[in-house]
Amino acid sequence: MHLHKYEKIWLIFGVGSLLLFLTIIGFGAFYKGLQPQSHMMTIDPENVEAYDAFKQENLGVTKVNDQKYIVNVVATAFNFDLGKNEDGTPLKEIRIPKGATVLFQVTTKDVVHGFSIAGTNVNMMVEPGYISSYETKLDKYGEFTLLCNEYCGLGHHLMSTKVEVY
Amino acid sequence: MINEKLQLTKKDTRLSMAFIYVAFISLLIGGLMGLLQTFVRSGALTLPWGINYYQILTVHGVILGLVLTTYFIIGFQYALMKKTVGITIKERKIAWIGFWIMLVGTIMTAVTILLGKASVLYTFYAPLKAHPAFYIGLALVIIGSWVACFVNFHQLFRWKKDNKGEKSPLLAFMVVINMLLWLIATLGVAATVIIQFIPWSLGYAETINVLVSRTLFWYFGHPLVYFWLLPAYMAWYAIIPKVIGGKIFSDSLARLSFVLFLMFSIPVGFHHQLTEPGIDPTWKFIQVVLTFMVIIPSLLTAFSMFATFEITGRRKGFTGLFGWFKHLPWKDVRFFAPMIGMLAFIPAGTGGIINASHQLNAVVHNTIWVTGHFHLTVATTVILTFFGVSYWLVPVLTGRKLTKKINNLGLIQTVVWAVGMSFMSGSMHIAGLLGAPRRSAYSTYGGTEQASDWIGYQIGQAIGGSILFIGILLMIYIFINLAFFAPKGNEEFPLAEEEKDAEPTPKFLENWKLWIGLTVVLILFAYTIPFIDIIVHSPAGSPPFDWPIGNQ
Amino acid sequence: MSDLPKKNKHSSLQKEDPNLRGTLISVLLLGTFIAVSWFGVFAIFVSR
Structure with missing residues (x-):
């Protein structure tokens, strides 16, 4: 499959940005403990x-x-x-x-x-x-x-x- | 080479039009509900006759999000399949059975909502309990749509058998990908509706596992939005180039992006559940990463679209950096409406990336930002492309012509839509960042200063909503004209072709076993462990609650 | 990919890539819009 030279540039820029976003939120989540609310404790709703x-x-x-x-x-x-x-x-x-x-x-x-x-x-x-x-x-x-x-x-x-x- | 078998006959057009009629009736009803909602929310209107805000919100969501889209898509896809691979008498008969099953289901659901027995919104989250007819109706819509899946699969399968070794037509390939996506995705919502909701709402099961039902819903809920989007992409990749007098930029890249959509749009449902308890945050993050993968085919698409426009423009002799852009056929509504849809996808897609960004989701989750987001994606990008398709498809199907007058009215309609949506979606995005919630009737929230700040944006939404409703009325007028009153004639069915010297498409792109296999593997990878986790660590189930929605 | 049926003879040299400078600039602007918006909301998240 042939990719135009500019398309390669665009994909590197685009995918690179996505990786940057993921790195930032991954660093926040796993290193700084800024996970979204995900509490695992259960409880009886009727009591x-x-x-x-x-x-x-x-x-x-x-x-x-x-x-x-x-x-x-x-x-x-x-x-x-x-x-x-x-x-x-x-x-x-x-x-x-x-x-x-x-x-x-x-x-x-x-x-x-x-x-x-x-x-x-x-x-x-x-x-x-x-x-x-x-x-x-x-x-x-x-x-x-x-x-x-x-x-x-x-x-x-x-x-x-x-x-x-x- | 014109193939006799691929000419649309009266019987084919009747099939596609049946679906499209339902779609446009839905547009009118759903749009009216939307208008009323924006009025109620701005505090300008109280609904008469005891009608409730959440009842009309349920009608709006179900009829536009589920009915309009699904019917238009299936009708459009039948037309595409007939033009590219044909349809046999038997296939057409089965297709009609699917239509009737869907229609019975749709009417059942609609009546239940209108009687006030199902004000649960289109996401119908347990343990709010609607009348069982609501869920049974939904199940019938899904089952009826599966008939369309199998008819489309059979159409391509039959064509491949008759044309051994040949590359399948691009549009038929795309339709089959979209229906595969739909079939695999709807297994989740069918499972929760049939196994969980129906027995529970009928009283055969005492409780329901809420988190399991939500997880199954969102396993379906995200590919659902790609099921809406892919038919728009079909038009962009394989119809628009013909409309603007160009060729397909790259058959291979178009197929590759569709394959990527199939693989990566399903194992990502957790990004709708990021702020929920009971799901391990590591698995949430894994699905966030997979969500980012599904952005890549849209990046590819953006490039392909601009490239198609630039190559076509340069070939026509328009030079300079953006000469090709200036000289696009802006006055041809078959191009203009989808083009505005494409441009809307820039902020729409950006919003989507933000929504899916793990902990950042807390800024926007369940705020009206999200409503603003999907009014750009489905209610602008997708719907303007569907309108753009209708301008030629409806006359093709009814044996009429798109006149200059209707073309110009269509240009106005598109501008009205863009302006109305800028007001409405723009206000929604800003108010959402300030924390204003979605899915909420008029409220001053105990008179806080924050809540009073939101009112201005709610008025902005009402202004936008009113302009959009004018857009809907214009579109209904255009549809009626194209369906019943436009002059008889032969409208072109614009099917774009490849360049004469285009590079051949690699065979592996049609390796169905490989793509379906990888899709299943990715789904199993993303869901098996967290799903077992959810079941093993389940709390006691929930009994039905019907009083909060006034369904006693 | 040499085993594929040749739909047309590659007449002479490799085809030249078309001029897509406008496309490149358009998509890069698009990408910049995405990045700026994303960092905007990220800043809101961090400041709250």
């Missing part, structure tokens, strides 16, 4: 409380120390359960100090949901029977939107919460 992180009292923001926070969330159609405050009203906001490392752990009791904090790299599928988890630093001040970004039913667009980075 998520059996798992410590998803006990009612452990939901929402937990401060481990000044630099480390954990956020546990149970998703159901059409709500993110962040636990309750002292007087029993459901919490509706997540507050995290800027620069702290945050581990998000999310599961669902019913259908597939999305867990996305717009404007950040927190963007996970949440599937029944699995725990989704992602650790990151929130480096910008401001108000962010945590929303469900996988269709979960007729109230899907109402499933959201504010995230405040202070």
